[in-house]
Amino acid sequence: MRFTRRDFIAGGVKAFTIGFAAPAFLSDLAVATGATSRSLVVLYLSGGNDALSTVIPYTDSFYYSRRPTIAVPAGSVLQIGADSSGKALGLHPRLTGLQSIFNDGRLAIIQRTGYQNSSRSHFQGTDIWSTGNPANSTGAGWLGRYLDALQPPVDPLVGWSTLRDLPHAMLADHTAVAAIPSVSGYTIQSPNSGTEGTYSRAGVAALASHVPPDRPHVSFVNGALQNVLVTLDRVATVGTYVPTIAYAGDGLSQGLRAVAGAIVRGIGTKVFWVQIGGFDTHAGQGTNPANGAYSSLMGTLNSALTTFYNDLRNQGLLDSTLVLQFSEFGRRIGENGSQGTDHGAAAVMMAMGGGVNGGLYGTAASLNPAGNGGGTLENSGNDVAYQTDFRSVYAQVIDNWLGANSVSILGGSYRSPVLNFV
Amino acid sequence: MDKSSPLIEHLLRRTGFGVSEADRARFPAGTSYRQIVDWLVAYPESSDVDAKIGTPGYLLTSSGFAPNTNITHARQRWLFRMVHSPAPLQERMALLWHHHFATGYNKIAGMYGAVDGARMMAARASTDPSGQTGQIEMLRRGAFGSFRDLLVNVAQDPAMLVWLDGISNVKAKPQENFARELMELFTFGVGQFAESDVYAAARVFTGWNLARSGASGTGLYRFQYNPTLHDTDAKDFTFNIYTPVRHGKPSARIPARNAASGMQDGLDLIQALAYHPETARRLARRLWTWFVSETEPASDGFVESIARVYLDNQTNIRAVLRAVFMSREFADESRAYQRYAWPAEFVARALREVGYQGFSANDALTPLTNMGQQLFEPPDVAGWDLGLAWFTTGGMLARLNFASQLATNQRVALRDAARPFAGSANALVDFCYDRLSLPPVTIDNQMSLVDYALSGGPWTGSDAQLLIKAPGMVHMLAGSAEYQLV
Numbered sequence: 001m002r003f004t005r006r007d008f009i010a011g012g013v014k015a016f017t018i019g020f021a022a023p024a025f026l027s028d029l030a031v032a033t034g035a036t037s038r039s040l041v042v043l044y045l046s047g048g049n050d051a052l053s054t055v056i057p058y059t060d061s062f063y064y065s066r067r068p069t070i071a072v073p074a075g076s077v078l079q080i081g082a083d084s085s086g087k088a089l090g091l092h093p094r095l096t097g098l099q100s101i102f103n104d105g106r107l108a109i110i111q112r113t114g115y116q117n118s119s120r121s122h123f124q125g126t127d128i129w130s131t132g133n134p135a136n137s138t139g140a141g142w143l144g145r146y147l148d149a150l151q152p153p154v155d156p157l158v159g160w161s162t163l164r165d166l167p168h169a170m171l172a173d174h175t176a177v178a179a180i181p182s183v184s185g186y187t188i189q190s191p192n193s194g195t196e197g198t199y200s201r202a203g204v205a206a207l208a209s210h211v212p213p214d215r216p217h218v219s220f221v222n223g224a225l226q227n228v229l230v231t232l233d234r235v236a237t238v239g240t241y242v243p244t245i246a247y248a249g250d251g252l253s254q255g256l257r258a259v260a261g262a263i264v265r266g267i268g269t270k271v272f273w274v275q276i277g278g279f280d281t282h283a284g285q286g287t288n289p290a291n292g293a294y295s296s297l298m299g300t301l302n303s304a305l306t307t308f309y310n311d312l313r314n315q316g317l318l319d320s321t322l323v324l325q326f327s328e329f330g331r332r333i334g335e336n337g338s339q340g341t342d343h344g345a346a347a348v349m350m351a352m353g354g355g356v357n358g359g360l361y362g363t364a365a366s367l368n369p370a371g372n373g374g375g376t377l378e379n380s381g382n383d384v385a386y387q388t389d390f391r392s393v394y395a396q397v398i399d400n401w402l403g404a405n406s407v408s409i410l411g412g413s414y415r416s417p418v419l420n421f422v
Numbered sequence: 423m424d425k426s427s428p429l430i431e432h433l434l435r436r437t438g439f440g441v442s443e444a445d446r447a448r449f450p451a452g453t454s455y456r457q458i459v460d461w462l463v464a465y466p467e468s469s470d471v472d473a474k475i476g477t478p479g480y481l482l483t484s485s486g487f488a489p490n491t492n493i494t495h496a497r498q499r500w501l502f503r504m505v506h507s508p509a510p511l512q513e514r515m516a517l518l519w520h521h522h523f524a525t526g527y528n529k530i531a532g533m534y535g536a537v538d539g540a541r542m543m544a545a546r547a548s549t550d551p552s553g554q555t556g557q558i559e560m561l562r563r564g565a566f567g568s569f570r571d572l573l574v575n576v577a578q579d580p581a582m583l584v585w586l587d588g589i590s591n592v593k594a595k596p597q598e599n600f601a602r603e604l605m606e607l608f609t610f611g612v613g614q615f616a617e618s619d620v621y622a623a624a625r626v627f628t629g630w631n632l633a634r635s636g637a638s639g640t641g642l643y644r645f646q647y648n649p650t651l652h653d654t655d656a657k658d659f660t661f662n663i664y665t666p667v668r669h670g671k672p673s674a675r676i677p678a679r680n681a682a683s684g685m686q687d688g689l690d691l692i693q694a695l696a697y698h699p700e701t702a703r704r705l706a707r708r709l710w711t712w713f714v715s716e717t718e719p720a721s722d723g724f725v726e727s728i729a730r731v732y733l734d735n736q737t738n739i740r741a742v743l744r745a746v747f748m749s750r751e752f753a754d755e756s757r758a759y760q761r762y763a764w765p766a767e768f769v770a771r772a773l774r775e776v777g778y779q780g781f782s783a784n785d786a787l788t789p790l791t792n793m794g795q796q797l798f799e800p801p802d803v804a805g806w807d808l809g810l811a812w813f814t815t816g817g818m819l820a821r822l823n824f825a826s827q828l829a830t831n832q833r834v835a836l837r838d839a840a841r842p843f844a845g846s847a848n849a850l851v852d853f854c855y856d857r858l859s860l861p862p863v864t865i866d867n868q869m870s871l872v873d874y875a876l877s878g879g880p881w882t883g884s885d886a887q888l889l890i891k892a893p894g895m896v897h898m899l900a901g902s903a904e905y906q907l908v
Binding site for chain 2: 046047120121122123124156161164165166178179180181182185186188189190191192195196199200202203204206207208209210212217218219220221222224225227228231277282283284336337338340342343379
């Protein structure tokens with residue numbers, strides 16, 4: 001029910017009127033700005049990723065004593081050196097491609113990101129990460145506010161969710177954001193073919209052009225229809241994209257394939273959203289077996305991101321693309337009785353792309369529950385405490401990548417002198 | 423009853439899936455609004471719409487139909503019920519509870535296999551080899567009863583025990599998943615409880631596990647309380663579990679109990695949550711969203727009065743529904759056609775109004791997924807995003823394209839039905855508006871539709887022209903903004 005939080009009449013009607021200003025002109029605008037513009041691809045690991053299974057503190061004996069059945073053996077982690085505190089870390093064994101990208105200096109890993117009094121709720125947690133506001137996590141998302149701050153007129157493809165729905169982070173007050181889960185399915189069918197089919201589409205467009213201000217409910221839907229109509233042709237060009245490497249068939253890979261197509265075709269989209277679910281691993285986490293749940297997730301994540309990275313590199317577009325990964329929380333340090341982990345606190349974020357200063361940012365927690373791990377733990381030593389405010393990561397992306405002002409978009413300065421990943 | 427009372431039409435639209443002549447014919451002329459409300463909430467339990475599946479004259483279903491064991495078939499059966507049930511409010515309430523207690527088939531099938539996953543979600547006891555009752559059957563049956571009982575049934579439901587990991591909640595390692603969602607989503611909501619309450623509630627439900635008697639695929643899955651796995655210590659909460667009214671002395675502590683009687687812990691917690699005033703208010707808001715408006719916040723007056731009815735009637739949902747439908751806020755003509763139809767509602771209504779002869783429910787399933795609502799697979803335990811959120815570009819396109827698919831399928835039937843209206847392009851517009859139960863046509867729409875009817879040549883009203891223009895216009899209108907509102 002994210003949408004209902006915004007001022008429907010003020011926001012909704014404005015959204016489509018701006019979105020449907022002048023299609024031909026907007027397309028030109030997109031082409032003019034698209035070729036040279038940077039794009040941000042936000043990747044959400046939905047369900048609360050178990051950060052300690054992604055970036056593994058394989059020399060911490062408490063990692064093994066507190067996770068007797070689901071810890072990744074030290075011998076199988078992919079070593080990525082040590083952080084600034086000297087703690088040796090390794091990636092999950094399935095993240096082989098990400099290890100290479102890390103070694104190339106194009107993957108930044110920001111440990112222990114979060115905020116004070118981390119919510120253990122998926123929904124509140126996601127809302128907080130979406131809005132960047134733990135105190136009031138309703139209303140437009142941080143990406144939506146960025147889009148709202150762009151100089152109008154704004155193209156209806158300026159934001160593109162590869163999901164069926166619009167994630168809260170992309171929810172804007174004034175800017176229409178496209179949700180295009182399938183590029184090939186993005187066509188209008190008609191009961192009649194040929195000329196009659198053309199008449200049908202013209203008829204659909206004529207009905208959708210009516211936006212009576214006294215009937216905002218109707219007008220809002222017509223706004224969505226108009227955004228479909230004005231984007232059909234350009235989305236179709238994305239459908240003709242032939243990647244330089246084959247993407248796998250999973251949803252994340254296919255989402256990233258569409259993103260690559262849109263970037264290569266110069267659609268002009270500034271923010272994309274891709275997502276992979278299944279991280280709410282309360283039971284049977286399967287960190288180690290080849291076909292275990294978490295292991296498979298890491299395998300999918302690795303192949304999707306590596307393919308995308310290499311495809312864009314082959315296209316010469318790596319330098320204008322930044323992938324930013326997050327999840328709504330990390331998980332409990334100790335495993336539960338069902339070989340899984342419950343909701344925890346601090347999470348891990350990653351940034352990947354040609355403009356990234358790779359490496360390990362922040363320091364790992366000590367998992368010794370005594371004395372809260374020297375202050376790196378919370379909740380009686382059960383959870384990892386945050387070190388880097390997640391909004392500092394957003395701020396860096398907004399300021400240094402998107403070229404906007406993070407202070408106004410985030411409602412305060414979260415700029416951090418120690419972060420310089422992009 | 424004829425179509426003369428706009429308020430009654432509004433009531434039937436919001437409580438059903440489109441209003442057909444058969445729906446209206448159920449009520450003799452002069453039946454009052456209140457009498458219809460009474461009839462709706464006391465739906466005829468004896469009717470068995472499933473008996474019609476596979477008989478001529480109804481929506482088709484897949485061959486080899488096995489809705490107890492095949493989730494795709496189970497989805498078709500539910501859609502069939504929405505289209506054909508004489509008690510559509512029961513299906514609407516089942517859909518609401520499915521959203522409220524959102525449970526996903528895939529996780530269950532991943533652990534117990536496709537057959538048992540489907541059985542736990544949707545089996546009908548009377549046709550299952552061991553009498554398994556699927557979750558949706560439990561929700562349909564309890565849809566109008568006490569919310570407290572519904573919560574107990576949900577807490578002990580095999581699909582829910584798998585979905586929120588109750589199957590592994592034991593005293594040595596309490597599982598927080600169900601405990602958290604019970605408070606955050608199923609009852610009083612975020613802000614009403616502390617993290618410590620989640621941990622305590624997890625301990626309360628230790629030993630609330632799942633057992634199976636018989637073989638996989640046919641055996642009975644049922645709730646089982648395992649005393650030896652229950653945490654018998656006292657549990658402390660930040661809110662009262664026992665209140666003066668019911669227990670004499672207020673207390674936020676569930677006392678230590680011996681293992682044999684430890685199941686009472688969970689019943690006490692559920693009782694406290696079901697009767698908590700914030701649960702009453704939260705449910706009032708849910709019902710507002712479902713029946714009144716998803717874009718307008720519920721007024722305090724509505725919330726308080728519905729919450730009062732809920733508490734005064736021992737959490738009885740039937741009494742609450744009657745109060746909702748009798749409320750000034752619901753029975754308000756100015757709110758007509760302002761509620762966004764969920765994809766399942768849109769599809770069921772379109773099938774009833776455009777036509778279903780020769781159409782298979784199976785062919786509506788992929789479109790429903792594209793619209794963002796796969797039955798038995800909500801996006802997560804919080805259910806679907808409602809209201810405006812359905813109308814993303816992709817979601818709206820899927821609705822428009824389903825309208826095309828259905829109009830194409832019903833092409834001949836639409837031509838035949840339109841023959842009496844062949845006299846003019848305007849008459850064809852009238853036909854389509856009536857067929858689709860749309861609000862009165864606006865001048866703008868009338869002009870656009872007549873333009874469409876006349877594009878390609880003058881109006882002749884020939885069969886050949888009707889065969890093109892009738893389905894063409896039905897497509898445009900069933901895919902229009904107006905049709906998405908009920």
